[in-house]
Amino acid sequence: MGRKAKFDETKKVKKGPGRKARKQQDPIFKKELLENDETKKLSHRQKQRAARRAKKKAELTEKRKALKQAKKNVAKQNEVVLKEASDDESGDENIQGFTDDNKEWLKPKQKIKNNVKEMSDQDSDSGHDEGSGSDNDEDLPKTGSSPEKYKVGTLDDLFQDSDMENGDVTSEDEGADSSLKMSYNSDSDEEEGKSDEDDDDGDDDMLPIEKANIKLKKKQKLEKKLADDEMQLNISKQDVFAFPTEEELQNPTSLQDVHQRIKDVVTVLSDFNRLKQEGRSRCEYTDLLLKDLCMYYSYNEFLMEVLMQIFPVQELVEFLEASEVARPVTIRTNSLKTRRRDLAQALINRGVNLDPVGKWSKVGLVVYSSTVPIGATPEYLAGHYILQGASSFLPVMALAPQENERILDMCAAPGGKASHIAAIMKNTGALFANDANKERTKAIVGNFHRLGVVNAVICNYDGRQFPDVIKGFDRVLLDAPCTGTGVIAKDPSVKTTKDQKDIQRCFNLQRQLLLAAIDCCNAKSSTGGYIVYSTCSILPEENEWVINYALKRRNVKLVPTGLDFGTEGFMKYRHHRFHPSLKLTRRFYPHTHNMDGFFVAKLKKFSNVIPEPVKDDDDEEAETTEVSGDQPNGNVESDVDSQQSEKKSVGVKRPATSTETEPQKKKNKAPTQKSTPTSSTVPTAVSSNNQIKKKKRKNKKNKPNANDGNKVPQTEQVQIGSINEKSDIKSPNINIQDKNNKQKNINDTGNKNSTETTLKSHTPLNDKLSNNSTALVVNKNVSLNPNQKNKNKKNKNKSSNGSSKSVAVVNKNELKITEKVEVNASRKLKKKLKKKNKQIGQISGKQGISRPEGKQNGINKKNKKIKSK
Amino acid sequence: MKVLSEERTRILFEKLTKYIGVNVKLLIDRPDGTYCFREKKDRVYYISERLLQLAQTVKPDHLISAGTCFGKFTKTNKFRLHITALNYIAPYASYKIWVKPSAEQQFLYGHHVIKSGLGRITENTPKHQGVVIYTMSDIPIGFGVAARNTMECRHADPLATIAFHQADIGEYIRSEETLT
Amino acid sequence: MDIVNQILLNEQKKAEKYKPITVDKHLDLEFDLGTLLAFDTNDVDSKLLKSNKDDYLHSLTRDNTQLLLNKIWELPTERIDEAIVVRLPQPTTVLPRAKPVPKPRPLTKWQEFAKAKGITKKKKDKLQWDEQLQKWVPLYGFRKAAAEKEKNWLIEVPQNVDPMTDMYEKKASEKSEKVAKNELQRLKNIARARKVKIPRVGLPVTSDKASATQLATAATVAKASTASLGKFQDKLPKEKEARGKGVHELIPGKERKRRAPIPTPQAERESNLNLLDSILNKRPKIDMEKAVAKHIHNEQVMRSEEKKNMKPSKGKRKGKGNATNFSAKKPKAGRGQRNPNKKTPGRKRR
Helix, strand or coil, X not given: CCCCCCCCCCCCCCCCCCHHHHHCCCCCCCHXXXXXXXXXXXXXXXHHHHHHHHHHHHHHHHHHHHHHHHHHHHHHHHHHHHHHHHHHHHCCCCCCCCCXXXXXXXXXHHHHHHHHHHHHXXXXXXXXXXXXXXXXXXXXXXXXXXXXXXXXXXXXXXXXXXHHHHCCCCCHHHHHHHHHHHHHHHHHHHHHHHHHHHHHHHCCCCCHHHHHHHHHHHHHHHHHHHHHHHHHHHHHHHCCCCCCCHHHHHCCCCHHHHHHHHHHHHHHHHCHHHHCCCCCCHHHHHHHHHHXXXXXXXXXXXXXXXXXHHCCHHHHHHHHHHHHCCCCEEEEECCCXXXXXXXXXXXXXXXXXXXXXXXXXXXXXXXXEECCCCCCCHHHHCCCEEECCHHHHHHHHHHCCCCCCEEEECCCCCCHHHHHHHHHHCCCCEEEEECCCHHHHHXXXXXXXXXXXXXXXXXXXXXXXXXXXXXXXXXXXXECCCCCCCCCCCCCXXXXXXXXXXXXXXXXXXXXXXXXXXXXXXXXXXXXXXXXXXXXXXXXXXXXXXXXXXXXXXXXXXXXXXXXXXXXXXXXXXXXXXXXXXXXXXXXXXXXXXXXXXXXXXXXXXXXXXXXXXXXXXXXXXXXXXXXXXCCECEHHHHHHHHHHHHHHHHCCCCCCCCCHHHHHHHHHCCXXXXXXXXXXXXXXXXXXXXXXXXXXXXXXXHHHHCXXXXXXXXXXXXXXXXXXXXXXXXXXXHHHHHHCCCCCHHHHHHHHCCHHHHHCHHHHHHHCCHHHHHHHHHHHHHHHHHHHHHHHCCCCCCHHHHHHHHHHHCHHHHHHHHHHHHHHHHHHHHHHHHCCHHHHHHHXXXXXXXXXXXXXXXXXXXXXXXXX | XXXXXXXXXXXXXXXXXXXXXXXXXXXXXXXXXXXXXXXXXXXXXXXXXXXXXXXXXXXXXXXEEECEEEEEECCCCCEEECHHHHHXXXXXXXXXXXXXXHHHHHHHCCCCEEHXXXXXXXXXXXXXXXXXXXXXXXXXXXXXXXXXXXXXXXXXXXXXXXXEEEEECCHHHHCCCCCC | CHHHXXXXXXXXXXXXXXXXXXXXXXXXXXXXXXXXEEECCCCCCHHHHHHCHHHHHHHHHHHHHHHHHHHHHHCCEEEECCEEEECCCCCCCCCCCCCCCCCCCCCCXXXXXXXXXXXCCCCCCCEEEECCCCEEEECCCCCHHXXXXXXXXXXXXXXXXXXXXXXXXXXXXXXXXXXXXXXXXXXXXXXXXXXXXXXCCXXXXXXXXXXXXXXXXXXXXXXXXXXXXXXXXXXXXXXXXXXXXXXXXXXXXXXXXXXXXXXXXXXXXXXXHXXXXXXXXXXXXXXXXXXXXXXXXXXXXXXHHHHHHHHHHHHHHHXXXXXXXXXXXXXXXXXXXXXXXXXXXXXXXX
């Protein structure tokens, strides 16, 4: 019935579309609709490029491979060397059956295996496991008859060797120290292991707790013994502190010793005359102390040096100790949402142990201990308080915001201080919270919303651009980014990572930020016009110096911060002399105030006018110190540098306070200049001939004014004469500059017409000129020196114009120092020379014609001409 | 900072009325100056007119937040209240739920309020009404939607959900990044 | 004898004329009897091939053919219609094809989707039992239409539809729509497979068939497609901009809406308040549940208040016992009164 299925395999079922599918034809599309995007054919150029690309890629991979291979090879070789060394030591230890190239990679494996086997052997021994024991028995003969103990030794050796090899980064001392430690540890481990075994072997019938007890007692006994020994040692050492020998310094025994030594040195330094060892200078002691402190507290030497300059030694140790431990956790009550008493009650109910932070704050609480995470209680989440260091209250308290003011917090993240400001303002007025880091602004947003701050605008600008955005704030808080030397306890990485560059970068930024903050402030505000600057650093570079800088650049003055505790800011630090009002700033230290190291300064802006930028000695000093700091003195160039800086620091005082006569006297008084207090770097006693000459020349210049006696030998007198001549020639040059600068001085005309002597006196006279002339003085000094050089060395100097050029060429250091001002001055000089100064033009013409040998003669002639005039 | 479109304003107000009813008027009609809603990157901020003037000096790219963020419009143009709006919602809330201290943590981790954790509830709270959640010490800790009315709550078994979690102050820690 | 000899001779001659059926070869041939194929792998004698090409090839061919036939004769033979027949085995050699292998048919959109989702086709029975008709009805095709007709002799007009609609017509149109949709999808699938550009909606418009509006639109769009969005393009004297649905979106730069001017604070506040009023005054939907809950609540409140009011007049009522005054409830015999100090409270209340 019906169709039958055909199961016969000869009949094949038809494949392909069925009747239904065949019924409908596919539609026909027009050609233009069809898109032929099947792999476009590449053009010739494209092909070429592709080929090149492929080739490059292949090359790169090959190179990489080669590099890898090379590395491997090196590693292999190292291994081989080590192996060989160990082989030599072991002597009879040879693993048979391997060819040389197999050895390389087979041996280390073997060792590990052996170690494992050792372990397993021990286990099996104690556990009496027959099966594993038999396995090991089978294995042991295969691996060779090398003694097990020895193998452990070799492994250690290997490790040490490699350590030494890699030790170029770490200092030798550290390496030795670590190895010592390791050995110590291994010893103790071994001992413990032994005792354990003993116990295990001895009393099997004891309860485990009894065993533990015995073990503990033994341990305690051992420790006590060790402690006693140490005490004995300490007592013996305490009697007299002997300066350690080189050897001792090279291999310190333990940290305890170092600590002891630190203590000793501190006591010695506290009463140096009595306790010092004969023939040892204070320097040696301080150096020793520096090194020990660096090692004991793991600081880098630079930072420790800086800290030593800030603190006396006794206080330094205290500071370092205090920086090791974290400050207590403090919280600030959010007065927008709750009162301190209520909050304290609520937290006590949650099992938090706390106290008011002190009389100076009405919102702070110190948390001693807590059974709940203090940063995740419902009160915290509801915004009743915020975790904030006690030191962070201070700048806001100093700022003393009033209601309905417009206030700016320039570096606000994470918003602790800013929210404090808002709380004091009671959510009135307007608060701008700015931070340069966009990620961190999210923290501000979170905190503000949590704490219920509604009067805030949160923005993300670089603080330096903020005056372009909006100005006219009543108060500005600048909690500047800093090196964080006050909060080492929070972030110990500061100890090792900071160096001169970092500090320099920081204070440059801080200066700019502070100027921007001052610009943002409105001096005419009826209630405010205050700027508070704070950092969590204790370095004067980032604090007093920055304030001092701002005092000169803007119309601001320091006012009392309103904080009745904290130590006063520095007025002098190393060679810096700050404005006396810096006494009004406040410093806070971890060891004296039990809060993070902090600095707070409050400024009042008294005028919105931005004064003309003054080229200050302060900045130059900064730069010179940077330069000279880079190059240790002893170098001729750096000597020149230091001289330069001396000149500047001595000759050009701060315009506000300095009297003119003083510096000159100083100069004269210190002819050898061994100890000029204001100089940034003291020149070394070792000085080349050149240097001496220069100094004397300088003296010479000053002489006429001071009317000092001539102590210089006659032979040099001649030279000096020639130099004077030179200065004669130079002086009109300078006069013209003065004219250009519109500082019409009678001296100018006087100089032109006067005799040699008056011409000589020109230099000090110039010093009298106001600020703008300082650059000139510098320029002059600079331009004099090379001229002398030229004369001495008989260099080819084409013209006096050229000489001013050569200034730029020869003395690069000087160029660095005087920067743009000098360039500007020289440019002006060039212009004016061409136009006005015929004399020099003549000279230059002569010089151009005459050969180098005849140059001096030419100049002499010129001199005569001038005389005759 | 854009002015909200009419449609969006409507959506926003409808959402707010779910929680604070007629009290929304108090947000707009304030004695201490005019306040308004502004929109930035789909976020809605509630800000005083005076502060807004100042905030407009900041370029939009650099402005992170101003005033209080109420919530955001989703991609489907619905309004979602953020926990940051709690400051304004809590005082005006007409329906409240208090949770027991033992259930506080539960809720702060983003769980619903269950019967066993229920301390008190406002009388005749209807079903699906927006409610503000308080601790027993009257600290607002979030808001949600009532899963059943007050009557049903009485008869519910201890594990039954009373209020669906919508936002809680634990988000300040859990999702600080996405707060605004 | 002569004859016999003659015959023998003839036979001999004949036999000489044929070659023997056995052939010697160094290597055996390989056969594929299914295709009557034999491979000779022996060396070709090049000398002979050069000297006497035809004869050599001839003989070689014959030998190999002989071997092939020998092989065929080894197969089992049958006799069908007086002819001896051999059934050849399956061929083993694969013959190369003249044309390339056809590519697999590109999947349709649904097939792709199904593949991605792991949906497999379920085989349906061709016949289905129809409860209403009490017989087997084919799923489609022959007799399906008839069955449908028989089944749907009457179609009910649903409640929510206009009572005057012709349900038959509706059904027919639905069917035709389905067919049209299917056809469209088929075409789309084919277009997709061949990578034809087609618009999102409708079929591609070709230039010879475009309407006036389409052309106007195209012109407008083209004019606006400059860097300055057509701002500086010249206009014809009577040119009209294309308008209508969809044109706006096609013109670049047109979708931007003009922003409303920022309202003054007062105006904004007013408008906000108005909006809020409209929201708050919206007539609420009747929420039965809520209403019931409210009602119950009210009742409870009433009752409790009643009780409060009743308490002072308790003694009075007791004395009265008036028939008109009794409540609908059953007297509780003192159990209805509540005394919280009493150890055993009355009815348990949840």
